[in-house]
Amino acid sequence: MNRFSYVRATSLDEALSALAVPGAAILAGGTNLVDLMKYDVAKPARLVDISRLPLGGITALDDGGLRLGALTPNADTAYDARIQARAPLLASAILAGASAQLRNVATTGGNLLQRTRCAYFYDPCMPCNKREPGSGCPAIGGVNRMHAILGTSEACIAVHPSDMCVALAALDARINVESPGGARVIPIAEFHRLPGDQPQTDSTLGADEIITSVDLPADRFGPHHSYLKLRDRLSYAFALVSVAAGLRLEDGVIVEARIALGGVAHKPWRDREAEALLVGSAPDREAFDHAARAILAPAVGRGGNDYKIELARRAVVRALSQAAAGAPQSQSDKKVR
CATH class of the missing domain: 3.30.43.10 (Uridine Diphospho-n-acetylenolpyruvylglucosamine Reductase, domain 2)
Structure with missing residues (x-):
């Protein structure tokens, strides 16, 4: 050190x-x-x-949304009655992640700023474009079972590890930041970056900026949500593939759909065109499979992670089916229903 x-x-x-x-x-x-x-x-x-700053807590917004302080522990967020009532997808995603001990310490802002996961990145003895730009990406052609299948580049195929951020992406959260020059708001879709030719930069947060809070829009999904996390073991493991799904149904027809994927890209992955395919459709397996195939159409495997393409397709269908049925994935027994 x-x-x-x-x-x-x-x-x-x-x-x-x-x-x-x-x-x-x-x-x-x-x-x-x-x-x-x-x-x-x-x-x-x-x-x-900054742990002593007054940036914790959860407050209600005038528009019916909620504001999460940047220093609010993940556990406080997950078990807050307002979050469970208005943003149950977020509560479920947090409970799917890490361990109880880590959730008691990890914060809203810190979760947003997690570095992407890759064994080569975490090993200073290996070359890595994220640590040393231009040194190469040994995961391409190497051990890449956990790596990205969407939005990759020849510079990096690492994945973003957060469960919380996948739900925030599906919920269209807004991130409030402060700098010496003043305040600004960053939509969650614009916060995390794809690797491109600058994989060393994970987010659009400036070096002089601090996250102060995260705003959640008013609830839209009610019981029709699910956070499905598929992993090597049922506890304390990063996602191979995860899906945050939310649906709004009227008279048996989908009028709004949200689908965000984790474990598949350098950032939480959303495809708004695929979501639009579901609008006006009945909430059935055929429609869900059509959307899932659209999301995964640009996916590229690198050998060890080829399986993720089919796994992700099935996970999207399953998560949407759970959401449509009003039977969200349980984060206590974690068995996929």
Whole structure:
């Protein structure tokens, strides 16, 4: 681990000022950053601890939505009665992720800023374009069973690991950030990046910006949602494929559909054209399979992860079927129904 300075901020202005040092990094729950530092993957020159700032809690918005403070622990979000009533898809996704101990510490803002997962990225002895741009991507042609099938580039095929962010993508969340220049709002669809030729940059958050909160629109899906996570074991494992599905039904017809995938791309993956295919259709397997095939049409396997294409298609169909039936995937027994 490299030597670094440490600042415990007592105000947002102090945190923003401390962040101005080149190589500074924000420390909140530390569940991802500290691991990266231990592996010598992340080498911040300064840690700016914002854990004492008043950026926690959940508040109601005038439009019926909810605001999650950036420092709200994931467990608090998942078990909040308002979240469970108005955004049950988010609660379910959080409970599908990590362990109870980690959910007690991990924060809303930190979850958004998780680095993409790849064994080569986490091994400083290996070349990796995310750590050292231009050094190569050994996952292409290497061990890539866990890697991306959508939105990849020849520079990187790593996947975004968050469950929470997949649900936020399906819900069209908005991310509020502050910088010395003022505040701005980043739609969740524009927050995470595809790798392109700059895989070292995971998000559009500026180096001088701090996430302060996340806004959720008013509830639209009620009981017609499901978060389905397929993994190697039923607890404490990253998704091979996950699906956040939400439907709005009127008179037995789909009038709105949301489908976001995790475990398949460098960011939570949505295909709005595929969602539009469901509007006006009956909520049946034929319509769901049609949408699933549209989502996976551009998918490309790299050998070890070829299986994900078919697995993702089936997962989309299953999640949409669960949502249509009002029988969301249980995150307590985790068995796929």
